[in-house]
Amino acid sequence: MIYSNKHNYVYYEVPKTGSSSIKLFLKTYYGGMGEKRHVRKVTSHTVKIASVRNPYARVVSQYFFEEQRGRKERQDIVNFDMFLDYLLEQDKHPANTRETKKYVYFTQSKFLYFVEPTHIIKQENIWEDLQKLPFFNKNIQQKLAKVQQSVHDSWIEYYNKEREEKVYNWALEDFKQFNYEREYL
DSSP states (O other), X not given: OEEETTTTEEEEOOTTSSHHHHHHHHHHHHOOBOOSOOOXXXXXXXXXXXXXXXHHHHXXXXXXXXXXXXXXXXXXXXSHHHHHHHHHHHTTSOTTOOOHHHHTTSOHHHHTTTTOXXXXXXXXXHHHHHTTSTTOOTTOXXXXXXXXXXXXXXXXXXXXXXXXXXXXXXXXXXXHHTTOOOOOO
């Protein structure tokens, strides 16, 4: 989480939604600070920002992010299907867990359960959504730097009907709450 007292915002970072790029942008142009996951006093006037991503793409990104950095906790996960099974198991933990190794696997709606963001930035439309923030400076022409980007083919290449069904059921609230379309493969 980062925040700015000057611009009165809080950014809640959801893993694998472009959050590292958004954090860098907010810090550079709008004085974001506070890397630690701590509670800051939020009022009804605070701009509460969160980023989300198509759940299918987010799962593939998480898989390859861990694959490229070496899976430290679960080296027995050797393919995408095993990762999906592990992901579904981790989401059974309560939303208020403080175990980092658990909450990074939560659905986005569960991750943001206690937050109620006023502004959602979709990874697919980052630049356009950033421009909708009430404090956005129209003179800024700089696009976002891509930070911690995993390397892989298009997410759709990793899905078949069974995988699509698993992810859709796991992230059903994400599809509803953030208006993502279900892909029928």
